[in-house]
Amino acid sequence: MSGKWRGWVVPLVLVSAAEFAMHGVQSYALAAPSAAASAFAELAADGTLWRATFETLGSALAGVVLGGGLGLVLGLWLGLSRTVADAASLSVELLRPIPSVAMIPIALLAFGFGWRLEIAIIAFACLWPMLVLTKSAVAQVEPRLFEVAQVLRLTPMSSVLKLIIPAALPRIFVAFRLCVGVALVVAVTVEIAANPQGLGYSMILAQQTLHPENLFAMLAWTGLLGWSIGAGLLSLQRRLFAHYGGLQ
Template sequence: MEAEADAGRLPVETMRPRFTMIQNAFAGRPMRAAVGLTAFFAIWQAVTQLNLVDGFLLPSPVAIAEALWQLALDGSLWVHLGASLQRVAVGFLFACVVGLALGLICGWWRTVSDYVRPVIEALRPIPPLAWIPITILWFGLGDAASYFLVFLGAVFPVFIATYTAIRGLDRNQMNAALCLGAKPWQLFTDVLIPASLPIILPGLRIALGVGWMCVVTAELIAAQTGLGYLIQQSRMLFQINNVVAGMVTIGLIGFAMSAILERIERRVNAWAPSERS
């Protein structure tokens, strides 16, 4: 269906029937994503292979793949990746609990929001990087510091999405539920939550992305494991291939997390106008 819709948007293609088969194969979004990524790495490879850029300053994708393979074989990649993932998971979970709760409360009770939102809006512009010194002071070097920084990065997007969603609830829908006799719990689970998911879920996806950036930032400075630490340590050992290998891993994992969440969003919010393009 998606392919049909896309084909409809490109009337030019219909004039060249012999491309139809190729076009159909490339019409799916995942396929296009694969093509885009492959092209990116191919150009990168060409640039380094033709010595347009010094191989020490920018290792080629093949060299990075080799480095990744080595890291995977000796197991260090998995240790670092596991550590980072575990940190982002814990921090993100805390951010979700706090952000959702605060967003719900502030969205529902205007007076509470009048008190709380100025505080949140004043804390929000402080970048997680600026929190690092005081984080180390409070939590030392270790997992707790990383959890806290991920939390800081992720909590604001979660809060804002939840607050906006609750604020934007359709008054008539709430009234409809009330006059049909809905008890508070049914109102919450059957109306309030599903009605706000189209706004909350994209917020969670953005928050996870920010959290993933924060965990790497935290590990660059305040940890002894993790992808950020791998990059930092490799830099000191002049293993530039490993530095970029770490960066590539971060990028691909972040991409995968976002893609998975987007998939879930599409399924959950299939009814919502925003998902029907």
């Protein structure tokens, strides 16, 4: 068996074991994989699955754009200025460990239920990995590039756009990949905890209405969705930065 397909052995064994164990069992908490597959087909056919997916991915994307964009700008600033980095270090280290879901009560007061609540929490979660990794990426830029900028008499903005960002871009893309993964996890978590929309809320609704087959169908789809997005971004990274070693 080739290494490409070897990773499917364990999931297939687990699914087969679950199907065997659930054969003939009636449960309001668990469902056989075959029942979850049937529920998945029904949810896809009536549009419920796609509507929930669109809501979750839309909020996740908006959170990545806002939080990741702000983290990118702040990371560049802190990476380029030791003075600013020293002044901001305490604030960053105090705020960064705060779990994003701990901000839900504050976001509820500010935004109420809805997509703004979810986007705000996702943006908070994405801000820190992008900031920290961008700062690190800038710090690892070849120092001679700064000398080149001085020789060419580039303005600070031109130096950043034409030299610093292109040199740091491979590592910034790794930070972007991390932010996307974090965004999907946080989006589903917020929907489960507080926001009545998306895949997370659909799973809670299935659990409360005693439809475990719908719950497991949504859960499996969320995992498959996250894996597909991650694999796609990794493939894109390898294509864009094939000449740049050491990145995974």
